Amino acid sequence: MNKSNKFLEMTVFVTVVDCNSFIEAAGKLNLSKQAVSRYIQALEDRLQVRLLQRTTRNMVVTNEGQTFYWQAKAIINATLEAEESLSLKQASPQGILRVNVPVSFGVLHLAPLWQKFSKKYPQIILDITLSDRFVNLLEEGYDLAIRIGNLDNSSLISRKLATTKMIVAASPDYIAHYGMPINPDDLKQHKIIMYSHWAKKEQWNFYQNNRCYSVNLSANVYCNNGDTCRQIILQGGGISKQPDFIIGQDVKAGQLVSVLTNYYVEDYNIYAMYPSRKLLPLRTRCLIDFLISELEHVQW
Known part of the structure; x- marks a missing residue:
């Protein structure tokens, strides 16, 4: 099997889990429900493991499916964002960037980085809130949040920054x-x-x-x-x-x-969380890439 088919199988699986529905995933991917089922079956056959337990009424993600979900989602996000970043490379990042970070981590390890980021991107205005509360990004208007710990399935996009x-x-x-x-x-x-x-x-x-x-x-x-x-x-x-x-x-x-x-x-992993990769502002992408470069190999 070529790499493009493997990537498509992963994409279908992640979409099914995100939607918690074969039918909704089919609509989102512009595929038939039968095609979605075939991709999932092909993926399980190739991996020799059950990822989803399916009945006529519901669907349950297995433990193996949960593990594969997060790994596959990380690969898909990284691939799509790498492609998108090429088209945005020549643009000038600017505007207000609202960021929510945990208090202790924000004070100890992010506070020393903000001036470095601002010096690199002088047209971005940082609006930083420190809170240990898990905020709702969409309802509260944040562009990005830093979260620590095991994540539940979410419509939010996650990028691992550190461990x-x-x-x-x-x-x-x-x-x-x-x-x-x-x-x-x-x-x-x-x-x-x-x-x-x-x-x-x-x-x-x-x-x-x-x-x-x-x-x-x-x-x-x-x-x-x-x-x-x-x-x-x-x-x-x-x-x-x-x-x-x-x-x-x-x-x-x-x-x-x-x-x-x-x-x-x-x-525990430390993640950057944001609402959607679609039409992601360049300023948000710049901060994600900056934090990854600064934190990915850090030793506390």
């Missing part, structure tokens, strides 16, 4: 007083400082030898700001799960101690 490793940590004084957890269940006996905006925030997953150990925790403190969580655990307030872009340097300096280090804690 952050999650660390479970406490202060040395706290560990000296309350002891070091040996396994995930031990966390139930400890004071937990929890960031309240993570999806499934009270379920912490740990991995060891290809097994997942989930523990459901209640917190002593819930907070919607990672820097505040950091300050509490630095003062010996408890154990928290935080990204390395917030507490990585504290761990390296010995001000915090990683716990349960014989288990793996998940990584």
Whole structure:
């Protein structure tokens, strides 16, 4: 099979998942429903895996389908945007660019970049809002948002900017007083400082030898700001799960101690999210490309 057919199969699959309907996807792609079904069947046959469970009434994306969906969507977005960027290369980016970013990440890692971006694109006016709340881009008029964590299926377009490793940590004084957890269940006996905006925030997953150990925790403190969580655990307030872009340097300096280090804690991706690639303003594209170049290989 040639590459163009593989790309078409991926496009059909991603469109079906986005629309949650074979019929709607067929209309969007200007194909017949039968053609859409054939492309999906051909893709599953080639991959030797079931991507969609289909009945006469509904459709469910399998776990393998979810994984393939995000990978395929990233490939499609990158390909289409690379093509579009060639036609826009000679244009002059300008106008107001409204951006929403998380507070801690925005202060620690994006704030030092804004002047560099403005110097490169002096005709773009940045309007930056810091908020840990998941905003509605379309309703609230944002051109782009930075989001961290596992994304739900969405009509929004996503571009991966970087990856952050999650660390479970406490202060040395706290560990000296309350002891070091040996396994995930031990966390139930400890004071937990929890960031309240993570999806499934009270379920912490740990991995060891290809097994997942989930523990459901209640917190002593819930907070919607990672820097505040950091300050509490630095003062010996408890154990928290935080990204390395917030507490990585504290761990390296010995001000915090990683716990349960014989288990793996998940990584979270950092994304640029925007409403649509169609008629995407050049100023938005310039910011996406700039952030990718600045953050793609960063070490926190």
